[in-house]
Amino acid sequence: MWLKIKKEITGLVKKNFPDLPVSEEDFAFPPNSEFGDLSLPCFNFTKVLPNSPPEIAKELSEKIEPSGIVGKIVAAGPYLNFFLDKRKMASLVLNQILKEKEKYGKSKMGKGKRIMIEFSNANTHKEYHVGHLRNLCYGDAVTRLLAVTGNKAIPVSYINDFGIHVAKTLWAYEKFYKNEKPPENLGYFLGQIYVRSTQELEKDPKAKEEVGVLMAKIESRRGSEYKLWQKTREWSIEQFEKIYKEMGVKFDKVFYESEVIDEGRKIVDELFRKNFLIKSQGAVIADLEKYNLGVLLFLRSDGTALYPVADVPLAIKKFKKYKLDESIYVVDVRQSLYFQQLFKILELLGYKQKMIHLGYEFVKLPSGMMSSRTGNVITYENLWAEATERAIAETKKRHTNWSERQINETAKKIVVGAIKFEMVKVGKEQTITFDIDRSLRFEGFTAAYLQYTHARICSIIRKAGIKISGKIDFDKFQEKWEYNLMVELAKFPEILEKAARTYNPAVLADYLHDLAKIFSDFYRDVKVIDADLEAQKARIALIGAVKIVLAKGLGVLGIAAPEEM
RNA sequence: GGCCCCGUAGUUCAAUGGAUAGAACACCAGCCUUCUAAGCUGGAUAUCUAGGUUCGAUUCCUAGCGGGGUCACCA
16 A cells, blocks of 8 residues: 555656656655654665765755645755645545455455465474474464565475384384373374483484384384374374364365385486496485585485485475466574575576565474473463363453353363464564463564454444444544554555565564554543544444454464453 | 574564554553443663665665574485
8 A cells, every 4th residue: 555655756756856766665665653644765766866865855845746645844954854634634535445355455466476385394193382383383474475575385294204203203102102092182292202212222322223114114004003193193183183173274275294205215216327426335325415415315324215305396286286387495593504405406497487485493492402202391281271271261361251152162262372473573583582471472572462452342343233334524633643543554564565575574563563552542542432423433434443453464374363351 | 514594672563765663462550431452542671793785774785793504315
């Protein structure tokens, strides 16, 4: 919306000064609304005009006649500030939002590009912890951002169900848990066993061989070990599905290492024959030294497979089957060298599609790096239980008359919101130190604050009980908060585009918080229900627009906006 | 050692090269017979160092310091 306004103003300036080097990108928002709504720095104009920036600003402000959406033009030092016509602004912004409703903000920026985005690459037979959650929440938010900005986003997950970790867990299972009655959450149970396994293997180095033997038996895809693998693999997969359902994340397709590894071995053989891969120190590698990317191991010297053996065929399958324009991998930044290597190999094999590794920093705890081995870890289950308990307690306190079902449903929305918001509200380059007390707060810069703001708006609209129909009299807007809200609402489409362009949902989180803050100011100073009918109508329209944008913005972050809380 | 990321308030984070560096938490002092106090108001506190580019640098460049990651059989 602002882009449109900036273009209009650019036109206005050019009409009077055709030679001035000015474009939409040159405008800035003033630090304070007292300065105006939009600002044009005049420093660059010294190249075509003889005067100093302040003199130029002054001259421009005198010679350009305000028209259209521009109400007033004022020079402030080297800046040329534009004040917009508030009534025109109101009718432009509010009419569009109320007409488009939840479609407001949708753009065609992506031009229908087919983008596959791979995330939540968890391992079966291991724990699912807050580190995985960052990946899940970030990947999901980016998927939704790409979709809302005009791309065909295809979310997929790639599960490693066939690595050595599987054998480790099953080794410990056979040895220590075989006769135990498994608990209800079987996936979680496997995670616990994996931890035990790493501890036991440290104590008993000889057991490594047993694990190797077990792995070979599983890979043979025959016998009781293979059956055990099939059974326990389902346990993990069911756990993942439960997590995705609770968190409201959907994948179009889930790939499994066990399904692509055979194809991968064939490709490795073929590439080896073609001398694309070579033998070195007993292992099979790709030598990428000439691209300054070191070497990448495909096969260990004992012939067992490493990551790229599955990743290469999977990437090829993706390109062929899904006709992708772009392929995105959301994986921990520690694997950025690996992805540079993988992309280089795919490029050398002739794949020219755009490949992007979205590397985010890891999650650690106040007590240090997460480590399953030492038990310094917050599992998904622990976090979910803890968060649910707190959200239920908080909701009960406020709504003593609510049914249990109502409380649980609302609490769940708060829990999912809290977790997702914590994970995406900071940039991906930032290490998250996950402090459970800090993260499960319901005040300040949190999802709960945004949800609460939304619920308050819903409450007002319910109580007012009037339908907005016919023409709205925007002259009824007299308060600065009403105007500030509209200015903020108008930014939403550009915010979505910026967040999508930079793969940074934190931009959106920030914006929603700003919007909610301004609403709170409005809420304090401006009564909606007590106002005369025309003013009430106009204000209902305004807060209705805020509600739409809050709900939509939260939705893009994968967070629900409850009507009451 | 090579490469990558980070360094902003007591803490956790913001800031397309633009005006007075914003929030949140914590702390102190206030605001609920009035649309949900999960809210609001007020208060104090910050750009790692040294150079450079620029009319203008938290932002870009160089060097250094500090923290983290990664660099062949881990995933």
